[in-house]
Structures are given as structure tokens and as C-alpha cells.
Amino acid sequence: MLSIAHGLTGAFIATKIDNPILSVPLIIAAHFLEDYIPHWDVGQGLTKKIKSHKAAFFQEIFTDFPASILLVFYFFQFQQSFSWTPWIGWFLALLPDFIEFPYIFLNWRFFPIKQLAAIHKFFHHSTPKKLLGLLPQIAVIALIYYFK
Numbered sequence: 799m800l801s802i803a804h805g806l807t808g809a810f811i812a813t814k815i816d817n818p819i820l821s822v823p824l825i826i827a828a829h830f831l832e833d834y835i836p837h838w839d840v841g842q843g844l845t846k847k848i849k850s851h852k853a854a855f856f857q858e859i860f861t862d863f864p865a866s867i868l869l870v871f872y873f874f875q876f877q878q879s880f881s882w883t884p885w886i887g888w889f890l891a892l893l894p895d896f897i898e899f900p901y902i903f904l905n906w907r908f909f910p911i912k913q914l915a916a917i918h919k920f921f922h923h924s925t926p927k928k929l930l931g932l933l934p935q936i937a938v939i940a941l942i943y944y945f946k
């Protein structure tokens with residue numbers, strides 16, 4: 799999924815569940831669960847080589863990634879006192895993608911990056927249909943906004 803959906807999910811779980819023994823594995827599991835749902839993200843088209851790595855990289859760095867930071871701020875920090883909790887949740891939720899980053903963009907093909915990328919790929923289901931692929935993510939974001 800997009801970083802905005804993953805990041806908000808992590809921030810949401812982290813702020814709702816105080817015990818990190820529960821929240822940390824739940825945040826990581828939520829990432830893979832969200833990736834399992836057929837979705838559209840900026841990486842769509844990379845495996846079929848419809849999109850270049852450069853285009854995906856710049857889309858992610860200039861849209862999705864900063865938007866995930868802005869939304870976590872808006873949902874969990876706006877007019878509230880600063881807390882690290884939503885940001886730690888945001889980071890953990892994006893960790894599987896951070897780990898996969900050198901595999902996709904730097905061609906790292908060694909242990910443990912290669913094995914972790916294979917696990918990620920196993921759970922990942924994408925769709926080239928933008929609207930259909932964005933709907934579950936909009937639903938996730940709306941639910942988080944409602945229940946935060």
C-alpha cells in the first residue's frame with residue numbers, strides 16, 4: 799500500500815495500544831495484511847517494467863512519503879502536545895518498505911535483504927486499476943480518522 803495508509807495505520811496502533819510487546823508486532827503484521835489487499839501504489843508497474851525505477855522513486859519521495867508525514871502530523875499531532883508515539887508507529891509501519899528499498903532501487907541481492915524482499919513479495923498484491931486499488935486505502939484512512 800501507499801506510505802500514507804501504512805504510516806497512519808502504524809501511528810494509529812501505536813497511539814491506541816500502550817504495550818509495545820503487543821503494538822510492535824501488530825504494526826508489522828498490519829503492514830503485510832494491508833499489502834495483501836489488492837491495491838495501487840507508486841511501485842505499480844515496476845515488475846512488468848511499465849514504469850521506471852526512477853519515476854517510482856521520485857513519485858514516492860515527492861508525494862506519498864511526505865504526505866504520510868503530513869497526515870500523521872495532522873491526525874495525531876495537530877493542536878496536541880508533541881509525542882514520539884505516533885512517529886515511532888509511523889516508522890515501524892514503513893519499516894518493511896524501508897528494508898525493501900535497497901532491493902528495488904539499489905539492486906541489493908544479498909542476505910537478509912533478498913530473503914526479506916521475498917517475504918514482502920509473497921504478501922504483496924497490487925492492481926493496475928487505480929480507483930479499485932485506492933479504495934481500500936481510502937477506507938483505511940477514513941476509518942483511522944474516525945476512530946483516532
Ligand SMILES: [Zn+2]
Pocket residue numbers: 799829833894895918
Ligand atoms: Zn509493503
